[in-house]
Structure formats: C-alpha cells, structure tokens
Amino acid sequence: xxxxxxxxxxxxxxxxxxxxxxxxxxxxxxxxxxxxxxxxxxxxxxxxxxxxxxxxxxxxxxxxxxxxxxxxxxxxxxxxxxxxxxxxxxxxxxxxxxxxxxxxxxxxxxxxxxxxxxxxxxxxxxxxxxxxxxxxxxxxxxxxxxxxxxxxx
Amino acid sequence: xxxxxxxxxxxxxxxxxxxxxxxxxxxxxxxxxxxxxxxxxxxxxxxxxxxxxxxxxxxxxxxxxxxxxxxxxxxxxxxxxxxxxxxxxxxxxxxxxxxxxxxxxxxxxxxxxxxxxxxxxxxxxxxxxxxxxxxxxxxxxxxxxxxxxxxxxxxxxxxxxxxxxxxxxxxxxxxxxxxxxxxxxxxxxxxxxxxxxxxxxxxxxxxxxxxxxxxxxxxxxxxxxxxxxxxxxxxxxxxxxxxxxxxxxxxxxxxxxxxxxxxxxxxxxxxxxxxxxxxxxxxxxxxxxxxxxxxxxxxxxxxxxxxxxxxxxxxxxxxxxxxxxxxxxxxxxxxxxxxxxxxxxxxxxxxxxxxxxxxxxxxxxxxxxxxxxxxxxxxxx
Numbered sequence: 001x002x003x004x005x006x007x008x009x010x011x012x013x014x015x016x017x018x019x020x021x022x023x024x025x026x027x028x029x030x031x032x033x034x035x036x037x038x039x040x041x042x043x044x045x046x047x048x049x050x051x052x053x054x055x056x057x058x059x060x061x062x063x064x065x066x067x068x069x070x071x072x073x074x075x076x077x078x079x080x081x082x083x084x085x086x087x088x089x090x091x092x093x094x095x096x097x098x099x100x101x102x103x104x105x106x107x108x109x110x111x112x113x114x115x116x117x118x119x120x121x122x123x124x125x126x127x128x129x130x131x132x133x134x135x136x137x138x139x140x141x142x143x144x145x146x147x148x149x150x151x152x153x
Numbered sequence: 154x155x156x157x158x159x160x161x162x163x164x165x166x167x168x169x170x171x172x173x174x175x176x177x178x179x180x181x182x183x184x185x186x187x188x189x190x191x192x193x194x195x196x197x198x199x200x201x202x203x204x205x206x207x208x209x210x211x212x213x214x215x216x217x218x219x220x221x222x223x224x225x226x227x228x229x230x231x232x233x234x235x236x237x238x239x240x241x242x243x244x245x246x247x248x249x250x251x252x253x254x255x256x257x258x259x260x261x262x263x264x265x266x267x268x269x270x271x272x273x274x275x276x277x278x279x280x281x282x283x284x285x286x287x288x289x290x291x292x293x294x295x296x297x298x299x300x301x302x303x304x305x306x307x308x309x310x311x312x313x314x315x316x317x318x319x320x321x322x323x324x325x326x327x328x329x330x331x332x333x334x335x336x337x338x339x340x341x342x343x344x345x346x347x348x349x350x351x352x353x354x355x356x357x358x359x360x361x362x363x364x365x366x367x368x369x370x371x372x373x374x375x376x377x378x379x380x381x382x383x384x385x386x387x388x389x390x391x392x393x394x395x396x397x398x399x400x401x402x403x404x405x406x407x408x409x410x411x412x413x414x415x416x417x418x419x420x421x422x423x424x425x426x427x428x429x430x431x432x433x434x435x436x437x438x439x440x441x442x443x444x445x446x447x448x449x450x451x452x453x454x455x456x457x458x459x460x461x462x463x464x465x466x467x468x469x470x471x472x473x474x475x476x477x478x479x480x481x482x483x484x485x486x487x488x489x490x491x492x493x494x495x496x497x498x499x500x501x502x503x504x505x506x507x508x509x510x511x512x513x514x515x516x517x518x519x520x521x522x523x524x525x526x527x528x529x530x531x532x533x534x
Contacts, residue, residue, distance in 0.1 A: 028278040053399040079292035080345040086267040089280025112399045126300040143282045
C-alpha cells in the first residue's frame with residue numbers, strides 16, 4: 001500500500017530544475033509553479049484545512065493536498081541581514097552584500113517568509129502590497145522572493 | 154507535594170574562559186553550590202544536568218566523585234537548565250529524595266549560532282537562501298511589535314544600556330563596562346532595528362543549584378529560598394517562533410504566555426506581586442516583548458516604563474539585575490539557571506552593589522528559546 005501522492009493530477013506543473021525564462025536552477029524542486037507569474041506551492045491538510053508551506057515531506061505528506069498560494073500579499077514584518085550567514089548552510093555569494101528578509105501575509109492563506117528584493121530598507125512599511133518574483137540568490141541558482149507590488153516597470 | 158527550596162547556588166563566571174572546558178566550569182559551579190549549602194558531594198542523592206554543546210553532564214562524576222548517584226542527562230535545547238531544575242524539584246517534591254542537584258553548562262564557539270536545517274526538520278533551501286538565522290527571527294518579531302505598539306528604537310537602546318550598567322555591578326557578568334546610549338544606537342546593524350550592542354552573544358558559563366525538601370532545609374539550618382512554582386511549556390498553535398518558513402494567518406498564543414500563566418496559578422500569585430524579574434533578553438526587543446508576555450505590563454506600555462526607569466535596580470520592578478543575557482552572554486544550558494541563581498542572590502539579600510531595595514520577597518525568571526519553548530520559575534522568601 002503506498003501513500004497517496006500529495007500532488008493532484010497534472011493541473012499544474014511544479015518547476016523543473018532548469019526553469020524558463022530564467023535559465024536558473026531552482027534552489028529546490030516543487031517550491032513554485034513554472035508559469036509566467038509563478039506561485040508558491042503550499043499544501044492543505046485534508047481534515048483540519050490547515051495551510052502550510054512548503055509541502056511536508058515524509059509520512060506527514062499523505063495528509064495534505066497541494067494548494068497554490070496567492071502571488072500577492074501584504075508585508076507582515078521585515079528586517080535586514082547585515083552580516084554574511086555561515087556556510088553551510090548559506091549558499092549565497094562569498095562577496096557579501098546585505099539583503100532584506102520579511103514575512104508576507106497571503107490573504108486567507110498563510111504568512112510566508114521570503115527574501116525581499118527590489119526595495120531598500122527605508123521603502124518598507126507594515127501592510128504594503130507585495131508580489132512574488134523569482135530571483136538569482138546565488139550564481140546560476142534561483143529562489144522565490146517578494147517585492148513591492150507595481151514595481152515591475 | 155513537599156515544599157522545595159534552593160539551599161545552595163553556585164556559578165562559574167560567564168564569558169570566555171580559555172583553557173577550561175564547559176564541563177569543568179560545571180564542576181566549578183557544583184563545588185561552589187555545595188560550599189554555599191554546607192554540603193559534601195556525597196550528600197547529593199540525585200542529579201539532573203546538561204549542556205547544549207559541551208558534552209554529557211553525567212561525566213562530571215569523574216571529578217565530583219563516584220558516589221553511585223543517579224545522574225540524568227538533560228538535552229532540551231534552550232530549556233535544558235529549566236528542565237533540569239524542574240526535574241530536580243519534582244524528584245524532591247515527590248519525596249523520592251531529600252537533596253538533588255540541577256546543573257547546566259556550555260561553551261559555544263564565537264559568532265552567531267549556526268543551525269543546520271536537517272537538525273530542525275527543515276529543508277536545506279531554507280538555510281541555503283539565508284533565512285535560517287535566530288537573529289533574523291528576533292528582529293522580525295520586534296520590528297512588527299514596534300510598528301503595532303509604538304515602541305521606539307531609543308527604548309531598545311535603553312534596554313541594552315541598562316543591561317551593561319547592571320553588568321558593571323555583577324561579578325559573574327561577561328560585559329563589565331558601561332555602554333552609552335548613542336554608542337548602542339549608532340553601532341553596526343546586525344538585523345534592523347537591532348545593532349550589535351542590542352544582541353547577546355553565545356558564550357560560556359555554568360550554574361549549579363542544590364534543591365532540598367523544606368524539612369531537610371530546616372534540619373540543615375539552610376539559607377533557603379522556596380521554589381513556589383516552575384512551568385515549562387512548548388508552543389501552541391499559531392505562535393510565531395524561530396525557524397518558521399511560514400506561519401498561520403490565524404494568530405494564536407505564545408509559549409511564554411502559557412508557561413507564565415501556569416507558573417502564576419501554581420504559585421497562587423500574579424504579576425503585581427513580583428518584586429524582581431529576570432526575563433529572556435536574547436536581544437533588547439525580547440526583554441520589551443517578554444515584559445508584556447509575562448503579564449507585567451500591557452503591549453506598548455514598555456515605552457513609558459523604560460522612560461520612567463521602572464525596570465532599573467531601584468525601580469518598581471527591577472528586570473535583569475545581573476545584566477541578563479546582554480551582559481552575561483548566552484551559554485544555552487546555563488542561561489536559564491543563571492536567572493534562577495540571580496533571583497536566589499536577590500532574595501537572600503546578597504546582591505551587594507546590585508541588590509534591589511525593599512527586601513524582595515518574590516522573584517520571577519523566564520527563559521525562552523528555539524523551537525518555541527519557555528520555562529518560568531517563581532521563587533519566594
């Protein structure tokens with residue numbers, strides 16, 4: 001007897017390792033969708049309705065169905081990272097540039113932690129509108145992030 | 154249940170002690186606690202102890218003596234000390250033994266703690282992308298709290314200023330020099346809004362506490378302090394804790410609130426009855442938020458409390474009288490026991506230059522740590 005897959009039939013495709021249009025290797029498979037405006041792939045508990053991100057692995061996965069998360073939300077909190085984290089686990093560039101991190105509330109779903117890009121510390125304020133993007137956090141490798149919404153021009 | 158007292162307290166100075174292992178610092182603290190209680194090692198009937206990163210505690214019997222006592226290693230992260238104390242208290246309260254030991258020690262390498270995702274049940278990408286740092290969590294929590302409740306950066310600085318000022322008066326503190334407010338506020342940023350002087354550092358140190366039944370304490374003529382209650386709690390649903398890739402939109406309770414409430418209930422007193430408090434101050438903002446989470450003030454009132462000096466040594470509720478984690482550093486398994494040690498000192502009136510005024514009768518300690526657990530102990534004289 002095998003556990004049911006946490007993924008529903010192919011209603012959407014998880015991003016493969018080499019993802020167009022960035023030609024970058026995602027930091028891990030299955031975190032976001034492979035579409036023009038990617039969304040994070042969360043999961044919802046079949047009984048309690050609890051929403052989580054990322055999809056649990058191991059035995060816990062059998063209790064969840066995949067759920068696409070909103071690509072827009074509001075800034076819940078933020079901070080700067082002003083020293084280079086130790087490696088491992090940090091896999092960013094050796095030459096360190098401070099970066100921003102925050103939590104973004106996806107309405108009715110989840111509050112997700114992510115790198116914040118396309119903004120300076122002074123630009124950020126509680127509740128500001130944010131949208132998800134993919135960015136190169138290390139040479140040739142991509143991860144998800146949020147930036148102030150409407151900045152795409 | 155039998156009433157239980159702390160009858161002996163020992164500490165190895167916190168900070169950096171090159172050439173002495175964490176465990177040897179633990180042995181040092183045990184010897185000091187025994188001398189304080191007027192006991193020999195052979196009098197100890199059972200022991201609970203641990204370290205986060207400096208080895209097993211039970212090996213201490215090599216130095217202390219092979220008396221055959223049961224020595225239980227405690228490995229409970231930031232609650233290691235608190236759990237050791239709770240276990241020793243329970244053994245005495247249950248009538249199993251009359252005299253027990255709780256000991257915690259640690260010796261961490263320099264720099265921020267370096268957590269590995271796999272140890273915490275988290276995917277590698279969380280660490281690879283630079284989001285798995287304890288310092289970030291504390292900054293993210295206080296940033297939101299400041300926005301919601303009108304706490305200023307200056308107030309964060311004042312918490313650190315107080316810690317270093319109290320540390321100058323404390324023999325076991327690591328940081329013994331005062332730091333002025335401008336220096337604190339203008340120091341290099343670690344994680345906005347927290348500068349380097351607003352964070353404690355991983356360090357070294359050890360604490361040992363000897364616990365006895367009230368009857369035994371009386372027989373020994375001990376200078377005892379009653380343990381009114383101890384509560385250790387893990388996180389409830391919807392809490393916001395360190396190392397969380399995502400949290401629920403349904404915001405819930407906090408482990409500190411649970412432990413605090415349970416400790417007050419068991420002691421039969423409330424926050425208004427506390428004379429002196431040691432609150433987890435991993436960084437300045439933690440002390441601010443923990444003042445409210447432990448029931449001492451409402452959210453946002455801290456701004457006024459600090460301005461009025463209410464948490465100073467001569468204030469209405471002195472907080473972190475030995476300089477807390479900010480001045481003492483944080484050897485994980487010893488840190489919570491240091492708070493209880495300091496409260497024992499204060500209730501015995503042995504604080505010297507840092508003794509709080511008014512002959513304190515009740516003392517409160519609160520330790521918090523990853524992955525969302527909290528331990529509260531209330532002592533009475």
